[in-house]
Amino acid sequence: MELNWVEYIGLTAGTLTTAAYLPQVYKTWRTKAVGDISLTMYTSMTLGILLWLVYGIFIKAPAVIAANSVSLALVGGMLRLKIVYGRREKAARKLRQGQ
């Protein structure tokens, strides 16, 4: 294959865009602060990555399946953290306001 190095670009791209979620998950898990994070972003991203995974299974593309399985776990995890910590922040805010 003459253009095999092109596939290395794709692999590097997939590694970077998947691994990107790791520092965000770690930061959020550590600080438990999610006020600046968009719930709509992580909902749409989780659904989209789930569909990429389904697409990868249908077209039998191992790289698409692998990258999106890992991404789904990380982005789904962020969605969960946003919902759980978001509820806590809201409850704490109400308590402070004496509602």
Place this chain on the structure above:
Amino acid sequence: MELNWVEYIGLTAGTLTTAAYLPQVYKTWRTKAVGDISLTMYTSMTLGILLWLVYGIFIKAPAVIAANSVSLALVGGMLRLKIVYGRREKAARKLRQGQ
């Protein structure tokens, strides 16, 4: 093409994962609060999406090129917002601490 509906799954997936950044960019632009956002995530994501774009150009895949061009603009925009507002937050914190 028998499996054309599979391509619709891919298109829907790409639309969702690209559009996902819009509400985050809007929220950040509106609140100017970036404390909970990971700089490492948006740096890695911007580099990764840039490489996906290069990959798409090499394999001549219009869907990959289109989705990643839009994503690059949005994620690159978020990276810029994180850096600019992050600096402002840091400066404001130092002022409050009288340093």
